[in-house]
Amino acid sequence: MGSVGYRVLAALLVAGCSLGLAACQEQQPPTDGRAVHFTAAGDMGMGAGARSVLEVVSGLRPDFNIALGDLSYKAGAEQDYCDVVTSKLGEDFAYELIAGNHESDGSEGDIDVFAGCLPNRLQGLQGTYGRQWYVDIPLDKPLVRMILVSPGLEFKDKDEFDYSRGSERYKWTEAAIDGAREANVPWTIVAMHVPCFSLGHYGCEAGQPLTNLLISKKVDLVLTAHEHAYQRSHQLGINGACPWIFSGSAVRSCIASTESQVTSGKGTIFAGVGTGGAGEHDLSGDDPEAPYFAAWSAANRNPALGTLDVHITEGRLDARFVPVSESGFMDHFSVVK
Template identity: 60%
Template sequence: MAIAMMVAVCVGLVLAGCQSGPREAKPFSASATAQPTNAQPSSAQPSTPSTVPAPPGTVHFTAQGDIGVSTGAKKVLDVIAGLQPQFNLALGDFAYKAGIEQQFCDMVKGKLGENFPYQLITGNHESDGSDGDIAKFVECLPNRLPGLQGEYGIQWYVDVPQADPLVRFIMVSPGINFKDGQPLDYSRDSERWRWTTDAIDGAASAQIPWTVVGMHTPCLSVGKYGCQPGQDFTNMLMEKKVDLVLAGHDHDYQRTHQLGVGGSCPGLQPESFSSACLMDTDQTMVKGAGTVFATVGTGGVGLYDVNDNDAEAGYFAAWSGRNRDPSLGTLDLRASADELSARFVPAEGDSFTDSFAIGRR
């Protein structure tokens, strides 16, 4: 309650202006044949967000997925509350049980405040309705970011701050099933592929300093899963030089070096490693050299094992799982005109940490 009262005082200072900070989308009825909405802003405005402003010229946000309603989830929400970000990116897999969507939403609001921007992209557990319904989560945790474009909860982008933006966030849903067990089509040159590439290219044309893509499924992994978003889609993100790609799904933390295509690396090949795709291998990287991929499936549910000997391990700078430095927690990120920086902040009782930064020349 004290946090909610404190952040309410700061309402008018943040995301609506956020100076020193593209339609409010209706809930989505998922189906394999659903197409992206046209990217026109509606006249509806999100309710006033309850947030604490970042320093002038900074965007401060957190990100994690695979949450649940257990003690672990509540501990991670406590971490987020203590960090006081402007908003949070929830990277899918929320309640893990059908019929308790409102319980999940009440848990989030109880920890972060009634109007905190807890921004959703669906995971596989709610995309097909088996363990919850993304439309119900969207209803009780609606978009709070002004200027959002697309299908909130499924495929959307937003520039933050809305005026003179520092970051374009592009949230998509490749590699997971929707109604009737069918995935949405993100294959090369499909409508959703073109929507994504247009959003990335639009950020570059608008000279927005940073582009962050978020989705539920990762491609590269030393954990449980293979490349569910698809090799072509992943290589496209690298070819476009997206700065950071965030994912969940694997219940662990994994962060790659800065990876890029071109020259001796024509593209990533899942389940293999090529040192030619490594653009930078320290913690301080340069914008435009490549892409960093971070899986943050540490939002509260039980962790998976990680494999130090995985074929793709050479791409990774850091990882944590059930059998190695197990830690729930969140990625804490800040963006200014000159730098995008991140650190993993563990939940109470855990100790794993990681940090990295991408700077502009």
């Protein structure tokens, strides 16, 4: 099967699963007709890899895409990058941005310029697009609150985004999560460029206070990039035997579930999707945090560029990594109410 045919098959697997495969039988129709469909990946660039991933996104036909930072990797090329995106996805597609370290300080692009040529197209956005914002989707009777933050980054205006415990940005994030719960929004997803947990060479650049806040608040899914690889954790949870989760090690009691289908409210899944086109880093299965991870793809193991494809209904969240070719790595997981 050619790559185009494979992408069509992947789209069918996620969207309808009408082919009768066992993995698809986890998918359930929405209970009231509402559904949200989005894709997400970071670390893109403007080369053949990025263009291939954008073609996959185009074939999946999501409602919107979250670009998890590190866009053009080239100073002064903001419009060129925007042109690559719109040539594949269309001028009016909601290609939503959060900054990465390559464009936060303006060294290889300027997030504010990117935000000008790839503007927000989601209704009801609160905050500063490209830096720190959230939005409820759909605006009327929302299914999910998407919260996007920028820990570990410094912007060219010297605004260092501090998410230490008790800081204004920490409190903003906490209030955004609590507000979703108070409004009875079924799902909460947080996205940012830098991870805390990784099998690569990065440490907890997101910061342990923010990371533990997200876990303690039982955010359903956290999306990151920065490490050029795909790495999906088990569901991690804080409990009496695990009051705080530290990076750099793994404690079994901090793993709420190792199943591919988990229950919402028990903990948080972290999905690093730095597979948007710029190539992959090596990861290590001997990393001290390895017991926290359920699946991973890297330059030295099952390398694959691709996107995370996420479908949400009131009762479940289904996510699947869709690679650019039939020989690529695949992964899927679900969170149910």
